[in-house]
Each structure stands twice: as C-alpha cells, then as structure tokens.
Amino acid sequence: MPPELARLRHSIDNIDSALVHLMAERFRATQQVGVLKAELELPASDPAREAEQVARLRALAEESGLDPVFAEKFFAFIVAEVIRHHEAIAAQG
Numbered sequence: 001m002p003p004e005l006a007r008l009r010h011s012i013d014n015i016d017s018a019l020v021h022l023m024a025e026r027f028r029a030t031q032q033v034g035v036l037k038a039e040l041e042l043p044a045s046d047p048a049r050e051a052e053q054v055a056r057l058r059a060l061a062e063e064s065g066l067d068p069v070f071a072e073k074f075f076a077f078i079v080a081e082v083i084r085h086h087e088a089i090a091a092q093g
C-alpha cells in the first residue's frame with residue numbers, strides 16, 4: 001500500500017473511533033433524557049429544540065467547511081434513533 005494512503009487511512013480510523021466514542025457518550029446522555037421524559041410524561045420529540053439544534057449545527061458546519069445539508073441529515077438520522085429509544089422507554093412503563 002502506498003505510505004500516503006496508509007497514513008490517511010490511519011487518520012480516518014482514529015477519527016471513526018472518536019465518532020463512535022462520542023456517539024456512545026451522546027446516547028448515554030439521551031438515554032437519561034428518555035427516562036426523565038417518561039417519568040414526567042413529556043413527549044419523546046421536541047421539534048422546537050430540534051429546530052434550534054439544526055440552526056446551530058448548520059452554522060457550525062458552514063464555519064468549518066462541512067456541507068450543512070449533510071450535517072442536518074446526519075443530525076436527523078441520530079435524532080430519529082433517539083426518539084425511537086425514548087418511545088421504547090416510555091412504552092416500558
């Protein structure tokens with residue numbers, strides 16, 4: 001393998017590892033939010049909060065050279081999974 005490709009792949013592997021750790025940390029936090037929402041009988045989703053998050057993340061993406069459309073899609077993908085978890089927690093009673 002060309003050394004430059006190996007170097008870049010090593011860097012990609014490190015970044016992917018960080019993403020997995022960050023996602024695990026985020027899901028640990030949202031799991032606690034899910035329990036709290038179920039206890040307080042709050043709805044699983046909060047569209048107003050999501051709108052704020054999308055606006056903030058799109059701005060951050062633009063500042064850092066990431067496609068804001070991709071950032072929004074990535075966020076929506078994660079939040080859909082969080083909402084599914086919240087609904088499962090609420091359904092457990």
Ligand SMILES: O=C(O)C(=O)C[C@]1(C(=O)O)C=C[C@@H](O)C=C1
Pocket residue numbers: 030033034044045046047049050053078079082083086
């Ligand atoms: O902040 C909340 O209320 C959450 O449930 C967390 C979260 C998120 O993953 O960021 C998920 C669902 C809501 O619609 C908004 C935000």
